[in-house]
Amino acid sequence: MVSKEPALLSDLTNTRTIRQNPAMQVTDLCSVEELDVEHTVVCGQTFRWRQDVDRWWSCFLTESVTRRPFLVRLHFENGRVLCQADPNDLPCIRSYFRLEVDLAQLTEEFLGADPNIAPAVAAFPGLRVLRQDPVECLFSFLCTSAAPLHRIRKGIDGLCRLLGERHDGPLGEPHFAFPTPERIAETEIADLQALGVGYRARYLQATARQVVAHGGAPWLLALRDAPYEDAKAALLTLTGVGEKIADCVCLFCLDKDAAIPVDTHVRQIAERYYLQGAAPKSLTKNSYALIGDTIRNRFGPMAGWAQQYLFYADTFEKKAWSAYEAQYRCGVVGEPK
């Protein structure tokens, strides 16, 4: 599997070089009860995090307003989350993980609203919904339709390597920023398809052109200030964006905490707990809304977070964690198992 993509070997993050970068400092970010880094970055809301050889989790993120890329590395030790980053980037990192949300209070409210969520909350304390950069979130989720996790990660990684701005570390280790809509818009469909994203290549180019026509990244970011319904409606006009992906983008980067992305897992959960007998046979526009409304009625305006606990606990049960985790290890992206 290594011989298939030898180029990746040279791209492994050399943690020593990062430690030698004087701008990178280790900070005590918060407690592990406040943030479970590992499950938060592998629970299906973001796809570019990886575990370096020293087991620190790392990602090359983009600040949503300034479009400035920056490196983050996180690790947990003695009940604390340690953060290795440029101190100037700490506010961005706190914002990304939405540490302003009082998770203890929120999960307490969820438990009061519905005891069915107790096992999920108990299994993953510290699991959070992110505030990602909308550009990365939208174009990432365009790659997710009917695709397994390793394919999603490979496609997104390829997209960044092909079109993302390259930033070299102190000893030349490369980091690729997520590409701009403009860059994706000017790329041939065939070149995008060569990344292994299949028919989603057409969606990437079409949506990139539509976003650029609307004003680019700032237009997407402005949806954060719009009501959920308006933001979702705007996203639904984009090619390749249906209800599920629109809700993923709303929830995972636009602060729309009531958004419920409904897939087969969430549908099964809704059937099991709330809709016995009255369960819809298929996922139509109406049944999609019914399931979302059911969960919103139960958990209120932060229902999207409740959905994430229920969803992840359900999928986690079905896959052995070791097999799951292996896809993230050592930064080797793109190869399954």
Next chain:
DNA sequence: ATGATACCTCC
């Protein structure tokens, strides 16, 4: 409005 099918790719 609901239901069926094709669309890339690869295990």
Next chain:
DNA sequence: GAGGTATCA
């Protein structure tokens, strides 16, 4: 067949 969408009946 897979964590979905566009298209057409």
